Amino acid sequence: MATLTDVNLRHDKIDTILSKYPFAETFLTNNGVDVTNFRENSLDDYFKSLDPEHIEDHAIDPEHLLDQFSVFISQMLSFLGEDDKVVESITILPGHDKSGKTENFSEFIIQKNEIVSIVGPTGSGKSRLLGDIEWAAQNDTPTGRSILINGKTPDKKWRYSSSEKLVAQLSQNMNFVMDMSVFEFLELHAESRMVTDSETVIKRIIEEANNLAGEKFDPNTPITALSGGQSRALMIADTAILSKSPIILIDEIENAGIDRKKALKLLLSEDKIVLMATHDPVLALMGNRRIVIKNGGILKIIETTEEEKEILTEIEELDKKVMTMREKLRNGEKLTS
Amino acid sequence: MNLVTVSGPPSVGKTSVILKTIVSLKNRGLKVGVVKFDCLFTDDDLLYEKAGVMVQKGLSGGLCPDHYFVSNIEEVTQWGLENNFDILISESAGLCNRCSPYIKDIKAVCVIDNLSGIGTPKKIGPMLKSADIVIITKGDIVSQAEREVFASRVHSVNPAATILHVNGLTGQGSFELSTLLFDKDENITTLKGKTLRFSMPAALCSYCLGETRIGESYQMGNVRKIDLGKKEI
Numbered sequence A: 001m002a003t004l005t006d007v008n009l010r011h012d013k014i015d016t017i018l019s020k021y022p023f024a025e026t027f028l029t030n031n032g033v034d035v036t037n038f039r040e041n042s043l044d045d046y047f048k049s050l051d052p053e054h055i056e057d058h059a060i061d062p063e064h065l066l067d068q069f070s071v072f073i074s075q076m077l078s079f080l081g082e083d084d085k086v087v088e089s090i091t092i093l094p095g096h097d098k099s100g101k102t103e104n105f106s107e108f109i110i111q112k113n114e115i116v117s118i119v120g121p122t123g124s125g126k127s128r129l130l131g132d133i134e135w136a137a138q139n140d141t142p143t144g145r146s147i148l149i150n151g152k153t154p155d156k157k158w159r160y161s162s163s164e165k166l167v168a169q170l171s172q173n174m175n176f177v178m179d180m181s182v183f184e185f186l187e188l189h190a191e192s193r194m195v196t197d198s199e200t201v202i203k204r205i206i207e208e209a210n211n212l213a214g215e216k217f218d219p220n221t222p223i224t225a226l227s228g229g230q231s232r233a234l235m236i237a238d239t240a241i242l243s244k245s246p247i248i249l250i251d252e253i254e255n256a257g258i259d260r261k262k263a264l265k266l267l268l269s270e271d272k273i274v275l276m277a278t279h280d281p282v283l284a285l286m287g288n289r290r291i292v293i294k295n296g297g298i299l300k301i302i303e304t305t306e307e308e309k310e311i312l313t314e315i316e317e318l319d320k321k322v323m324t325m326r327e328k329l330r331n332g333e334k335l336t337s
Numbered sequence B: 001m002n003l004v005t006v007s008g009p010p011s012v013g014k015t016s017v018i019l020k021t022i023v024s025l026k027n028r029g030l031k032v033g034v035v036k037f038d039c040l041f042t043d044d045d046l047l048y049e050k051a052g053v054m055v056q057k058g059l060s061g062g063l064c065p066d067h068y069f070v071s072n073i074e075e076v077t078q079w080g081l082e083n084n085f086d087i088l089i090s091e092s093a094g095l096c097n098r099c100s101p102y103i104k105d106i107k108a109v110c111v112i113d114n115l116s117g118i119g120t121p122k123k124i125g126p127m128l129k130s131a132d133i134v135i136i137t138k139g140d141i142v143s144q145a146e147r148e149v150f151a152s153r154v155h156s157v158n159p160a161a162t163i164l165h166v167n168g169l170t171g172q173g174s175f176e177l178s179t180l181l182f183d184k185d186e187n188i189t190t191l192k193g194k195t196l197r198f199s200m201p202a203a204l205c206s207y208c209l210g211e212t213r214i215g216e217s218y219q220m221g222n223v224r225k226i227d228l229g230k231k232e233i
């Protein structure tokens, strides 16, 4: 159990604790501890003041709560205190495919600011590979692969910490479920990430999102009222800027209403590693390299060739043409050849 | 044998997550059994049977399902031992936000979903606050930001727990969960002498026991009266 040496959570004045650890207020609020009238008293005084019936009804266990409080503060301190959080690279060490055959590569290193696409048929093991990375596998998943971070065996925190996840995933889903405005929503997310200058960060996210989406929205729009493209744009900008996870997984970015190239650029500009499972040639070729998965194993790793890059330019031209036509039709214009 | 208690509000994905996790446990050659506790009705036993898992079900009827759980878990444990399970998983619907079926030194898993709203972690009592592992499901239908906000709320009410995201439909995360459930050095032979992590409310009222008539003279046990205030007319 974690112990804090500089405060006594049970006996010190609540005001003293909160001024030392401002984030501790979240813990008390979320645990239903209302200390408004007890700031000059201790938590012990607070618990003693409670009606036994209230304690019984709300299943309050002061000892358990004090333990949890101490764990919470210690975790937050170590989270805020760390500055070696930069993930420069991840390394995949080979495992085996579904028939037990060893994968045919010695190691695969992905640097930050790099996009790698993953291709392969349904059921081939794309999600398992992403799962191996997320769990920082150590020869303890069905594939037998191991993952290194910055060339070293990773800290266990990547598996178990709720605030430090190795991987953020852009959902397929384009809708939000919470009922609040864009600003309130981002504020809530910033608060959960312990961001101090949230105003600035929120402004930037909205700016970047508007950059990606065709139609602009303002901070007071309810998130549930955003269009598909706007939601997608907001999710990407928010993940790029607010999410602390160094690796971003994408399961297809749909073409609807956002500039995908700009979206990927934004993610990379935030020092992320981007892994993208896709069937879309534009996205597959946007990666510097692509992993081909077959029968549960990494079959090969292909570097995007110069020729492919030229072809990509052609496909992008086509893509643009189609987009322009769509836009014209949408605006009630006629197409001309 | 290992015993794992899984609890969570209705329809959060308990059965889905357990079924996906059992696949990974079976792949390791472990024999798994399940007991399902519910209030009035459940079809879950059929789902487990269909997946080839031995299952028992217990319906508490009018009683708080958690009370019913404690009164029966020792017998169920003996059933598990007779059948030589390596791991026995109990699934119970957390219908009573006040009680929880967790036993000291027995692995306790709480399942909740991303859709239940960010106020929910605050509202769920010991079932969430004293769990060892908290599984958050349905991440596929919310954004990354919503997942992060929800997880941080869960963390603030139970910082000591391991929080995992599992998708009950695709099974994403269920292999990872399976690695946390079984400990080969753990060997339960009886629960006698063990205690609950949290006491359950002292007594039941007469309505819990089937009374239907209304009026003070029929009210026995733990009866508490609503406070309607004293408004001046």
Ligand SMILES: Nc1ncnc2c1ncn2[C@@H]1O[C@H](COP(=O)(O)OP(=O)(O)OP(=O)(O)O)[C@@H](O)[C@H]1O
Pocket (backbone or CB within 6 Å): A096, A097, A098, A099, A120, A121, A122, A123, A124, A125, A126, A127, A128, A129, A142, A143, A295, A296, A297
């Ligand atoms: N090397 C392996 N050894 C054993 N099992 C494996 C291996 N790789 C993948 N699997 C298993 O194969 C199944 C299918 O893999 P997965 O879900 O990753 O496929 P996918 O490529 O993501 O498919 P889809 O395109 O349908 O999403 C999973 O149950 C996974 O655990």
Ligand SMILES: Nc1nc2c(ncn2[C@@H]2O[C@H](COP(=O)(O)OP(=O)(O)O)[C@@H](O)[C@H]2O)c(=O)[nH]1
Pocket (backbone or CB within 6 Å): B008, B009, B010, B011, B012, B013, B014, B015, B016, B017, B137, B138, B139, B140, B141, B166, B167, B168, B169, B170
């Ligand atoms: N989208 C989505 N649906 C899920 C997920 N997990 C479970 N479900 C669905 O939620 C419903 C309730 O699941 P069930 O396992 O019966 O919940 P239980 O009552 O807690 O046992 C079912 O329709 C499941 O298919 C998930 O991760 N994502």
Ligand SMILES: [Mg+2]
Pocket (backbone or CB within 6 Å): A126, A127, A128
């Ligand atoms: Mg997949």
Ligand SMILES: [Mg+2]
Pocket (backbone or CB within 6 Å): B014, B015, B016, B044, B091
């Ligand atoms: Mg169920």
Ligand SMILES: [Zn+2]
Pocket (backbone or CB within 6 Å): B064, B065, B066, B067, B096, B098, B099, B200
């Ligand atoms: Zn109860």
Ligand SMILES: [Zn+2]
Pocket (backbone or CB within 6 Å): B204, B205, B206, B207, B208, B209
């Ligand atoms: Zn009652």
